[in-house]
Amino acid sequence: MHNSRLLLRSGLTLAAAATLPAALAGPSAAASGISVSTTGSTVSVVTSACSQINGSWGSAALLTSRQASFAEGRQVALAGTTVSQSAAWSGVSPGTYTVVVVCSSGATAGSQSVIVSAPTRPTISATSTTAPPRGVAGGLGGAARDYGPLTLGIGATLVGAGVVATGWFLRRRSKPYRL
Numbered sequence: 001m002h003n004s005r006l007l008l009r010s011g012l013t014l015a016a017a018a019t020l021p022a023a024l025a026g027p028s029a030a031a032s033g034i035s036v037s038t039t040g041s042t043v044s045v046v047t048s049a050c051s052q053i054n055g056s057w058g059s060a061a062l063l064t065s066r067q068a069s070f071a072e073g074r075q076v077a078l079a080g081t082t083v084s085q086s087a088a089w090s091g092v093s094p095g096t097y098t099v100v101v102v103c104s105s106g107a108t109a110g111s112q113s114v115i116v117s118a119p120t121r122p123t124i125s126a127t128s129t130t131a132p133p134r135g136v137a138g139g140l141g142g143a144a145r146d147y148g149p150l151t152l153g154i155g156a157t158l159v160g161a162g163v164v165a166t167g168w169f170l171r172r173r174s175k176p177y178r179l
């Protein structure tokens with residue numbers, strides 16, 4: 001009995017949570033049947049309400065505030081599949097526009113207002129740094145400078161003397177009675 005009440009409560013909570021985003025979306029996307037977005041000076045519209053008739057999905061128009069009918073706007077043919085159709089306008093100047101989608105059957109899929117804002121110019125700050133004059137001086141010592149044979153011979157002699165001295169010291173330590 002207790003488990004059934006818990007399941008009923010959690011089921012109702014899940015149902016309410018699932019319908020909440022659709023209720024909060026309001027009439028803009030759900031009721032109009034279209035989704036309009038802007039990226040910079042490009043306006044695009046997506047719908048799934050149209051069906052293809054005689055090879056055409058329909059068309060979409062971008063209307064300014066001075067234009068009253070679909071025929072006056074910048075028209076673009078819809079392209080897509082049975083799942084989704086879309087259209088886009090590029091080079092749109094800043095302002096408020098209305099996007100209207102009319103399917104090839106003559107039915108209006110929806111209309112939605114969109115605001116195109118002026119593009120922001122990125123701020124570029126120039127900083128000047130000077131590179132080190134000699135490059136990278138890492139590695140085993142020969143990466144930045146070319147040493148002559150005398151320097152390499154003296155270095156090899158010192159390394160050899162160090163190896164011989166280390167061997168002599170270790171031998172002397174293990175057998176202190178020997179030289």
